[in-house]
Amino acid sequence: MKVTDKFKLESATIQKARTPLIALAVVGWLVSLAGFAINRDQFYFSYLVSFVYVLSICLGALFFVMIQYVTTSGWSVTVRRLAETVMVNVDILAVLFIPVAIGIPTLFHWSHPEVVNKDLLLQKKAGYLNTTFFIVRAVIYFLVWILLTKQIYGNSVSQDQNGNPSHTQTNAKWSAPGILLLFITGSFAAFDWLMSLDPHWYSTIFGIYFFSGGGVSFVALLIVIAILLRRSGYLEKAITVEHYHDLGKLLFAFTVFWTYIAFSQYFLIWYANIPEETIWYIHRFEGSWKAVSVFLPLGHFLFPFFALISRTAKRHLVFLPAMALWILFAHYVDIYWMVMPTHAHHGPNIKFLFLDLATLAAVVGTVGFVFVSRLGKNAIVPVRDPFLEESLKFENV
């Protein structure tokens, strides 16, 4: 099959994409720094939201890529390099974790010995919830993620050069245990960075909740990236409306999956009505947080559910990315809603502050800049993947 698409980004395109991202990053970091000087506490909480938001999406990308390899998926080959280039940015996120590590005393009150001394429950948990072990665990998580992403990305781009199909098998071999490792590390990361913000509270489904949000948001991001490339004249023939249709189906399915997990957690806690568990939701029903709690089932489920259910919607190349952007917004609200109500100085009402935007701009700008640079280095499609042809002529029957 003859395909006339450009498989390599032109330097003009890279420049065009990088300029706004670097501007975003620079402005973001400068404003964040100013905010840090004014309100240190707020900075750390805002930063944690932005960091976890971007990280969850990168982990979603890692999961997506590994699933494609494990299932020897054919249809997704033309979008896989974009996903690989998203996931490989966990190394930058490891560096961006440093402010979170510095902010531990502000973010996590289990880190204060005087608090723990007065709290029997925290004394019981001290073997797990202590600053040293917390940082050791974070290092382990990032090492696992960096190892997996580098291996898989490395093999995939080597295949571009030598066309050796054994790289596909090697990646499948990495991916099968990789998914298991990702689930274990990601769950504990969610326990550490989000659940332990309220160290008395616990929920066994929390790790899966974290993944379900990251998974759906990554599919959304993939749609957005592919459409942006299409608008710039790339991959118009490689990523066809058939691929968008499939991505739309995944967006729809993962939205429902997120809802299933979010509902399971809420419903079981609500029904059993045990005070030590309900407190987490009670905090999120106080003051104006209630509006956010009501928004999530509507904005993160009902609206996208009905908007994406039809075939026409999933094949519409303006509507679909619009919905993808909406999901990315709803996921941000979800993370914000998990983190911010535990911020003691925040009070019972939402105070969406410039620091929230500034830290988001800083993290998104930085990671986005690295992403574009990496995308420019290699072909934007795995050009010699053994299933490329299958993907190029893929059609929904």
Place this chain on the structure above:
Amino acid sequence: MSSVSEDAANQLSRPQLVLGGQNFHTVTEAVSRIAEGKTPKAWYLAFAITSSITAILGAMLAYLVATGVGVWGNNQPIGWAWDITNFVFWIGIGHAGTLISAILFLFRQKWRTSINRFAEAMTLFAVACAGIYPLFHVGRVWVAWWLFPLPYSQGMWPNFRSPLLWDVFAVSTYGTVSLLFWYVGLIPDIGTFRDRAKSKIKKMIYGALSLGWRGSGRHWRHYEIAYMILAGLSTPLVLSVHSVVSFDFAVSIIPGWHTTIFPPYFVAGAIFSGFAMVMTLMLIARWIFKLENFVTMVHLDNMCKIMLATGTIVGYAYATEFFIAWYSGNAYEKFTFLNRAFGPYAWAYWIMVSCNVISPQLFWFKSLRSNLTVMFIVSIIINIGMWFERFVIIVTSLHRDFLPSSWGYFSPTFVDILTFFGSFGLFLTLFLLFIRVLPIIAVSEVKGVMPQAHAHGDSHH
């Protein structure tokens, strides 16, 4: 290209799903002969055995109705024991069928076509077995219809807040949709059976069941739309049924039952046990009916991989529960889990862990995924392990209540044991009947994944 990469290229090409140089006619012949030929003597023997076992089930249920639920070993504090264990066990088995026919269909897993008919039949029979237990556990089984929200006539109304009532709706919906899905999928094949039938009675029965199927282009178009819609409707049901079953436990405030991971954990466990049961029965059927060309090593390899994945998810759930029980700092949670692993039921707990988490890890190895003996043994071990999982969850969480004065131990009575044993008789009897009257492989769907079905010779997209 080196020889290593050539080897890799060969392994990466899409495998043929039907072997032995079959054409459409030989496929029809190979599947139809199983039901059309003269009933073998071995079938009569098997049927005599399984129907006798079913009779034991009937006898035990009659004894229970005549005497009372007290003939079971349930006691205070263990109000739920084998009855609910068996219910969840059978419902779980029923999950593979719909997963294979609906979810794998939506994921375009073409290998499903050889096993979906078989697995869906298994689903229906398993749901029938499952229904017996809660039905008879209500005690006065003749008023079980009060569970339905019938117009106000009894001066009573079911308690909509009870997850047990949700079960009634969840399981009956699941049973209905699964039956519809199975039947819709059967229609073209029943049409084939009608056309091939020699006796007049057979022609009439298959003719009525085939709903006037003529195989015209319009028929196929409607059929495919209906199939797709039913697949879409069945997909959430695969998740919802076992989620609702998990609510039976998780909405309570009993340590070991109330934990938020229960819904997805139960669903993964159900698919796990369902695949194990499909594997056990499929290996027997494949051997007896010589279906090696349809249920190839590729199919079995994929099934092993799904068992590995779901078994590992179940292991993840066990570990998460244990970790959070410690992390919670809650003395009751911690006690319950330590009691599970080291208390009077430690034997059951470790049977569960070794069967469900450790044994499927063998399937990491390609050589074991292509060894029929290993597959057969592991699939049976998983079935045993998944029964024990439900037993461990139900009984160990109940047997030591909050007050040590309310501690107890459950021992099954002969009625418990024989009722469970008898339900296997029912399950297998239904299966034997199915094998004799309907095509056990979806003939028309298998033809659709053969290279001949694709004008340009590309059997895959």
